[in-house]
Amino acid sequence: MILSFELPFALIPLLKFSSTTIKMGPYKNSMIIIVFSWALGIMIIGINIYYLTTSFVDWLIHSTLPSVANVFIGIIVFPIMAIYVLSVLYLMFRKDVVVTYIEPTKLDPSAQVSMESGDNGSVRGHGMTNAPYREDLADIPLPE
Numbered sequence: 001m002i003l004s005f006e007l008p009f010a011l012i013p014l015l016k017f018s019s020t021t022i023k024m025g026p027y028k029n030s031m032i033i034i035v036f037s038w039a040l041g042i043m044i045i046g047i048n049i050y051y052l053t054t055s056f057v058d059w060l061i062h063s064t065l066p067s068v069a070n071v072f073i074g075i076i077v078f079p080i081m082a083i084y085v086l087s088v089l090y091l092m093f094r095k096d097v098v099v100t101y102i103e104p105t106k107l108d109p110s111a112q113v114s115m116e117s118g119d120n121g122s123v124r125g126h127g128m129t130n131a132p133y134r135e136d137l138a139d140i141p142l143p144e
Contacts, residue, residue, distance in 0.1 A: 004048040005084070011041050012091045025101035045088065053081060 017023050019034045029037065056077060060070055 004052055007048055008045045008088045008091065011045065012088070015041050016091075016096065020096060021101075022096065022099045023101055049085065049088075056081070 015037055019029050019038075021028050028034075060074060063070060065073070
């Protein structure tokens with residue numbers, strides 16, 4: 001049951017990430033896959049929210065607690081459920097503006113060829129200094 005709470009917070013960012021040009025560039029999903037995956041994701045999330053609410057209401061109705069305790073639990077839990085639904089909606093409709101995909105051929109036409117050949121020195125020589133030099137990654141010993 002706890003995975004039903006967590007599923008939208010993993011599924012929605014994944015769908016948004018793979019469906020946008022500013023994150024994936026030309027490798028984003030096609031329109032058919034975007035529509036199909038969002039429809040399937042919304043169905044799954046809707047079923048999970050329905051399951052969570054009906055199971056809580058069923059537990060609340062059939063519990064052996066006194067009526068006053070059921071009322072207080074309902075007063076506490078229903079706003080939490082509303083905050084949960086609102087946070088899922090916020091994730092769905094939030095606008096991503098940070099561009100993470102930088103197309104190397106826009107900066108230099110020969111950059112794609114040099115990247116594919118693995119020639120890092122010529123990429124830096126052509127002005128491709130978008131990625132900072134990281135000594136912690138450069139000093140990792142390679143397996144033999």
